[in-house]
Amino acid sequence: MVLHMDGDRVECVGALVYDDEHRLLLVQRANEPGRGLWSLPGGRVEPGEDDSTALTREVAEETGLAVEVGSLVGEVERDAPGGRLYVIRDYEAVPVGGVLTAGDDASAAKFVSREEFENLPTTTLLASTLAQWNALPG
Template sequence: MDNRGITLTGSPGCSFGSLDSSPEVSSMNAAEVRFCVRCGSELKPELRFGKLRPTCHQCGWIYFPDPKVAVAVLICQNDQVLLVRRVNEPYRGRWTLPAGFLDADEAPVAAVARECLEETGLKIRVTSLLEVIARQEHRRGAHLLLVYRGEILSGELRPGDDADQAGFFPLTALPPLAFESTAEIIQRFLESKDGRR
Protein backbone atom coordinates (compact mmCIF):
# COMPACT_ATOMS: atom_id res chain seq x y z
CA MET A 1 0.00 0.00 0.00
CA ASP A 2 1.39 3.40 -0.85
CA ASN A 3 1.97 5.88 1.98
CA ARG A 4 -0.68 8.31 0.80
CA GLY A 5 -3.28 5.83 1.98
CA ILE A 6 -6.93 5.33 1.21
CA THR A 7 -9.53 7.99 0.46
CA LEU A 8 -12.43 7.82 2.90
CA THR A 9 -15.82 7.30 1.30
CA GLY A 10 -18.01 10.36 1.64
CA SER A 11 -15.19 12.62 2.79
CA PRO A 12 -13.62 14.36 -0.22
CA GLY A 13 -9.94 15.04 0.30
CA CYS A 14 -9.79 13.07 3.53
CA SER A 15 -7.32 10.20 3.57
CA PHE A 16 -5.66 7.74 5.85
CA GLY A 17 -1.95 8.12 6.33
CA SER A 18 0.26 5.07 6.28
CA LEU A 19 -1.52 2.04 7.66
CA ASP A 20 1.70 0.07 7.98
CA SER A 21 2.02 -1.80 11.24
CA SER A 22 4.24 -0.06 13.71
CA PRO A 23 6.25 -1.89 16.34
CA GLU A 24 4.35 -2.96 19.42
CA VAL A 25 4.56 0.27 21.35
CA SER A 26 2.05 1.62 23.79
CA SER A 27 1.62 4.33 26.36
CA MET A 28 0.88 1.66 28.94
CA ASN A 29 1.68 -1.85 27.99
CA ALA A 30 -0.10 -4.79 29.55
CA ALA A 31 3.02 -5.87 31.47
CA GLU A 32 2.93 -2.58 33.43
CA VAL A 33 -0.64 -3.14 34.67
CA ARG A 34 -0.27 -5.38 37.71
CA PHE A 35 -3.33 -4.85 39.92
CA CYS A 36 -7.08 -4.88 39.39
CA VAL A 37 -8.73 -1.44 39.40
CA ARG A 38 -11.89 -2.92 40.92
CA CYS A 39 -10.68 -5.08 43.81
CA GLY A 40 -6.90 -4.53 44.00
CA SER A 41 -6.00 -8.19 43.41
CA GLU A 42 -2.94 -9.08 41.39
CA LEU A 43 -3.56 -9.56 37.68
CA LYS A 44 -2.35 -12.64 35.83
CA PRO A 45 -1.98 -13.06 32.05
CA GLU A 46 -4.79 -15.14 30.63
CA LEU A 47 -5.87 -15.88 27.07
CA ARG A 48 -8.99 -13.75 26.59
CA PHE A 49 -10.54 -12.75 23.28
CA GLY A 50 -7.60 -14.12 21.30
CA LYS A 51 -4.79 -12.41 23.26
CA LEU A 52 -2.97 -12.70 26.54
CA ARG A 53 -4.53 -10.02 28.72
CA PRO A 54 -4.01 -9.08 32.39
CA THR A 55 -6.99 -10.66 34.14
CA CYS A 56 -8.24 -10.59 37.72
CA HIS A 57 -9.05 -14.07 39.00
CA GLN A 58 -10.96 -12.62 41.98
CA CYS A 59 -13.57 -10.44 40.24
CA GLY A 60 -13.04 -11.22 36.53
CA TRP A 61 -11.95 -7.74 35.43
CA ILE A 62 -9.86 -7.74 32.23
CA TYR A 63 -7.45 -4.98 31.23
CA PHE A 64 -8.01 -3.80 27.65
CA PRO A 65 -5.50 -1.12 26.63
CA ASP A 66 -7.36 1.62 24.76
CA PRO A 67 -5.72 3.52 21.93
CA LYS A 68 -4.61 7.08 22.58
CA VAL A 69 -6.18 9.58 20.21
CA ALA A 70 -4.65 12.94 19.35
CA VAL A 71 -5.85 15.83 17.21
CA ALA A 72 -3.90 18.35 15.13
CA VAL A 73 -4.84 21.34 13.02
CA LEU A 74 -3.35 22.56 9.75
CA ILE A 75 -3.80 26.32 9.37
CA CYS A 76 -2.34 27.96 6.28
CA GLN A 77 -2.34 31.63 5.34
CA ASN A 78 -0.54 33.17 2.37
CA ASP A 79 1.37 29.93 1.67
CA GLN A 80 2.56 29.77 5.28
CA VAL A 81 1.70 27.13 7.87
CA LEU A 82 1.13 27.69 11.59
CA LEU A 83 3.60 25.72 13.74
CA VAL A 84 4.48 25.58 17.43
CA ARG A 85 7.81 24.70 19.07
CA ARG A 86 7.63 21.92 21.65
CA VAL A 87 8.87 22.43 25.21
CA ASN A 88 8.46 18.78 26.19
CA GLU A 89 10.21 15.59 25.21
CA PRO A 90 10.21 13.86 22.92
CA TYR A 91 11.62 16.24 20.33
CA ARG A 92 11.89 19.26 22.58
CA GLY A 93 12.79 22.37 20.59
CA ARG A 94 11.37 21.02 17.33
CA TRP A 95 8.29 22.25 15.56
CA THR A 96 4.89 20.68 14.93
CA LEU A 97 1.31 21.53 14.10
CA PRO A 98 -0.81 22.69 17.05
CA ALA A 99 -1.90 19.35 18.51
CA GLY A 100 -2.64 17.35 21.61
CA PHE A 101 -4.51 14.45 23.14
CA LEU A 102 -8.25 14.07 23.11
CA ASP A 103 -9.76 14.14 26.60
CA ALA A 104 -12.22 11.35 27.41
CA ASP A 105 -15.15 13.77 27.68
CA GLU A 106 -14.65 15.91 24.57
CA ALA A 107 -15.41 15.72 20.88
CA PRO A 108 -12.41 15.73 18.52
CA VAL A 109 -13.37 19.08 16.94
CA ALA A 110 -13.64 20.68 20.40
CA ALA A 111 -10.28 19.15 21.36
CA VAL A 112 -8.45 20.56 18.34
CA ALA A 113 -9.94 24.03 18.94
CA ARG A 114 -8.89 23.83 22.62
CA GLU A 115 -5.36 22.68 21.79
CA CYS A 116 -4.89 25.44 19.22
CA LEU A 117 -6.12 28.09 21.66
CA GLU A 118 -3.86 26.76 24.44
CA GLU A 119 -0.75 26.55 22.25
CA THR A 120 -1.18 29.62 20.02
CA GLY A 121 -3.69 32.00 21.62
CA LEU A 122 -5.82 31.73 18.46
CA LYS A 123 -9.50 30.87 18.36
CA ILE A 124 -10.23 28.78 15.28
CA ARG A 125 -13.04 27.29 13.27
CA VAL A 126 -12.52 23.74 12.05
CA THR A 127 -13.35 23.54 8.34
CA SER A 128 -12.78 19.87 7.52
CA LEU A 129 -11.20 16.58 8.50
CA LEU A 130 -8.00 16.33 6.47
CA GLU A 131 -6.47 12.98 7.48
CA VAL A 132 -6.58 10.11 9.93
CA ILE A 133 -3.13 8.68 10.63
CA ALA A 134 -3.01 5.24 12.24
CA ARG A 135 0.58 5.01 13.44
CA GLN A 136 2.33 5.58 16.75
CA GLU A 137 5.60 7.46 16.25
CA HIS A 138 6.98 7.11 19.77
CA ARG A 139 6.19 5.28 22.99
CA ARG A 140 4.14 8.09 24.55
CA GLY A 141 2.50 9.10 21.30
CA ALA A 142 -1.00 8.68 19.95
CA HIS A 143 -2.14 5.56 18.15
CA LEU A 144 -4.57 7.60 16.03
CA LEU A 145 -4.05 11.18 14.89
CA LEU A 146 -7.04 13.11 13.53
CA VAL A 147 -5.80 16.02 11.42
CA TYR A 148 -8.17 18.89 10.69
CA ARG A 149 -8.04 22.00 8.51
CA GLY A 150 -8.86 25.19 10.33
CA GLU A 151 -9.11 28.93 9.94
CA ILE A 152 -8.44 31.67 12.45
CA LEU A 153 -11.43 33.50 13.91
CA SER A 154 -9.74 35.73 16.49
CA GLY A 155 -6.93 36.06 18.98
CA GLU A 156 -3.34 37.20 19.10
CA LEU A 157 -0.59 34.77 18.21
CA ARG A 158 1.32 33.86 21.37
CA PRO A 159 2.78 30.56 22.55
CA GLY A 160 1.36 28.81 25.57
CA ASP A 161 0.84 25.51 27.36
CA ASP A 162 3.47 23.10 25.99
CA ALA A 163 4.77 25.45 23.26
CA ASP A 164 7.39 28.15 23.81
CA GLN A 165 7.15 29.65 20.32
CA ALA A 166 4.43 29.86 17.69
CA GLY A 167 4.61 31.26 14.20
CA PHE A 168 3.87 31.01 10.51
CA PHE A 169 6.48 29.47 8.21
CA PRO A 170 6.64 29.20 4.41
CA LEU A 171 5.35 25.79 3.33
CA THR A 172 8.60 25.21 1.43
CA ALA A 173 11.01 26.47 4.14
CA LEU A 174 10.10 24.74 7.38
CA PRO A 175 12.08 24.69 10.63
CA PRO A 176 13.22 21.32 12.09
CA LEU A 177 10.05 19.27 12.57
CA ALA A 178 9.36 17.01 15.54
CA PHE A 179 7.39 14.27 13.83
CA GLU A 180 7.47 12.46 10.49
CA SER A 181 3.70 12.79 10.38
CA THR A 182 3.94 16.60 10.42
CA ALA A 183 6.24 16.58 7.39
CA GLU A 184 3.98 14.06 5.63
CA ILE A 185 0.82 16.08 6.32
CA ILE A 186 2.39 19.26 4.97
CA GLN A 187 3.81 17.43 1.94
CA ARG A 188 0.44 15.88 1.09
CA PHE A 189 -1.20 19.28 1.52
CA LEU A 190 1.32 20.83 -0.87
CA GLU A 191 0.70 18.05 -3.39
CA SER A 192 -3.07 18.47 -3.22
CA LYS A 193 -2.78 22.26 -3.35
CA ASP A 194 -0.61 22.02 -6.46
CA GLY A 195 -3.09 19.64 -8.08
CA ARG A 196 -0.73 16.64 -8.09
CA ARG A 197 -2.88 14.44 -5.85
Protein backbone atom coordinates in the same frame (compact mmCIF):
# COMPACT_ATOMS: atom_id res chain seq x y z
CA MET B 1 5.27 -5.39 14.15
CA VAL B 2 3.86 -4.27 17.47
CA LEU B 3 0.21 -4.96 18.12
CA HIS B 4 -1.67 -2.34 20.11
CA MET B 5 -4.80 -2.97 22.13
CA ASP B 6 -7.57 -0.36 22.13
CA GLY B 7 -6.60 0.70 25.66
CA ASP B 8 -3.15 1.56 24.34
CA ARG B 9 -4.47 4.07 21.79
CA VAL B 10 -4.10 7.74 22.70
CA GLU B 11 -6.62 9.77 20.68
CA CYS B 12 -5.13 13.07 19.47
CA VAL B 13 -5.93 15.91 17.09
CA GLY B 14 -3.83 18.35 15.11
CA ALA B 15 -4.62 21.57 13.24
CA LEU B 16 -3.65 22.70 9.75
CA VAL B 17 -4.05 26.47 10.07
CA TYR B 18 -3.00 28.79 7.24
CA ASP B 19 -2.87 32.57 7.07
CA ASP B 20 -3.79 34.75 4.08
CA GLU B 21 -0.37 34.09 2.49
CA HIS B 22 -0.87 30.30 2.88
CA ARG B 23 1.82 30.15 5.55
CA LEU B 24 1.31 27.23 7.96
CA LEU B 25 0.94 27.62 11.72
CA LEU B 26 3.58 25.63 13.61
CA VAL B 27 4.50 25.35 17.27
CA GLN B 28 7.86 24.49 18.78
CA ARG B 29 7.31 21.72 21.29
CA ALA B 30 8.29 22.65 24.87
CA ASN B 31 7.96 19.08 26.19
CA GLU B 32 8.65 15.50 25.14
CA PRO B 33 7.99 13.84 22.80
CA GLY B 34 9.81 15.97 20.28
CA ARG B 35 10.97 18.76 22.58
CA GLY B 36 12.49 21.60 20.53
CA LEU B 37 11.02 20.29 17.28
CA TRP B 38 8.36 22.11 15.27
CA SER B 39 4.97 20.53 14.68
CA LEU B 40 1.30 21.25 14.10
CA PRO B 41 -0.58 22.58 17.11
CA GLY B 42 -2.69 19.92 18.78
CA GLY B 43 -2.78 17.31 21.48
CA ARG B 44 -4.85 14.73 23.28
CA VAL B 45 -8.61 14.45 23.11
CA GLU B 46 -9.75 14.63 26.74
CA PRO B 47 -12.62 12.48 28.09
CA GLY B 48 -15.98 13.92 27.06
CA GLU B 49 -14.54 15.98 24.19
CA ASP B 50 -15.21 15.51 20.50
CA ASP B 51 -12.40 16.20 18.03
CA SER B 52 -13.60 19.72 17.25
CA THR B 53 -13.76 20.73 20.91
CA ALA B 54 -10.35 19.24 21.64
CA LEU B 55 -8.77 20.92 18.63
CA THR B 56 -10.24 24.32 19.46
CA ARG B 57 -8.95 24.01 23.04
CA GLU B 58 -5.47 22.80 22.07
CA VAL B 59 -4.92 25.49 19.43
CA ALA B 60 -6.03 28.19 21.90
CA GLU B 61 -3.78 26.81 24.64
CA GLU B 62 -0.72 26.48 22.42
CA THR B 63 -1.05 29.50 20.11
CA GLY B 64 -3.55 31.97 21.61
CA LEU B 65 -5.67 31.74 18.46
CA ALA B 66 -9.36 30.95 18.25
CA VAL B 67 -10.13 28.69 15.31
CA GLU B 68 -13.11 27.31 13.46
CA VAL B 69 -12.53 23.63 12.76
CA GLY B 70 -13.07 22.42 9.20
CA SER B 71 -12.81 19.06 7.50
CA LEU B 72 -10.58 16.10 8.34
CA VAL B 73 -7.41 16.15 6.24
CA GLY B 74 -5.93 12.84 7.33
CA GLU B 75 -4.98 10.49 10.15
CA VAL B 76 -1.57 9.25 11.24
CA GLU B 77 -0.30 6.88 13.89
CA ARG B 78 2.90 7.47 15.86
CA ASP B 79 4.56 5.42 18.57
CA ALA B 80 3.95 6.74 22.07
CA PRO B 81 5.84 6.06 25.29
CA GLY B 82 5.11 2.80 27.10
CA GLY B 83 4.28 0.85 23.93
CA ARG B 84 1.16 2.91 23.32
CA LEU B 85 0.05 4.46 20.06
CA TYR B 86 -0.84 8.07 19.28
CA VAL B 87 -3.72 8.18 16.79
CA ILE B 88 -3.68 11.72 15.42
CA ARG B 89 -6.49 13.13 13.28
CA ASP B 90 -5.48 16.36 11.53
CA TYR B 91 -8.14 18.90 10.57
CA GLU B 92 -8.22 22.11 8.58
CA ALA B 93 -8.88 25.07 10.84
CA VAL B 94 -9.39 28.77 10.14
CA PRO B 95 -8.25 31.47 12.57
CA VAL B 96 -11.21 33.60 13.70
CA GLY B 97 -9.70 35.57 16.58
CA GLY B 98 -7.13 35.75 19.33
CA VAL B 99 -3.53 36.92 19.31
CA LEU B 100 -0.71 34.63 18.19
CA THR B 101 1.43 33.85 21.22
CA ALA B 102 3.14 30.68 22.43
CA GLY B 103 1.56 29.08 25.47
CA ASP B 104 1.01 25.81 27.33
CA ASP B 105 3.10 23.08 25.65
CA ALA B 106 4.65 25.41 23.05
CA SER B 107 7.87 27.39 23.47
CA ALA B 108 7.20 29.27 20.22
CA ALA B 109 4.39 29.61 17.66
CA LYS B 110 4.50 31.18 14.20
CA PHE B 111 3.23 31.03 10.65
CA VAL B 112 5.94 29.75 8.29
CA SER B 113 6.48 29.90 4.53
CA ARG B 114 7.60 26.86 2.52
CA GLU B 115 11.21 28.03 2.69
CA GLU B 116 11.08 28.56 6.46
CA PHE B 117 9.34 25.18 6.91
CA GLU B 118 12.07 23.38 4.99
CA ASN B 119 14.74 24.90 7.25
CA LEU B 120 13.11 24.09 10.60
CA PRO B 121 13.72 20.91 12.59
CA THR B 122 10.27 19.29 12.42
CA THR B 123 8.79 16.23 14.09
CA THR B 124 9.21 12.80 12.53
CA LEU B 125 7.41 12.39 9.20
CA LEU B 126 5.68 15.80 9.36
CA ALA B 127 7.14 17.05 6.08
CA SER B 128 6.47 13.84 4.16
CA THR B 129 2.95 13.52 5.55
CA LEU B 130 2.06 17.12 4.64
CA ALA B 131 3.54 16.60 1.17
CA GLN B 132 1.44 13.44 0.74
CA TRP B 133 -1.68 15.41 1.75
CA ASN B 134 -0.71 18.33 -0.54
CA ALA B 135 -0.79 20.47 2.61
CA LEU B 136 2.66 22.08 2.71
CA PRO B 137 2.79 25.85 3.20
CA GLY B 138 2.69 28.03 0.09
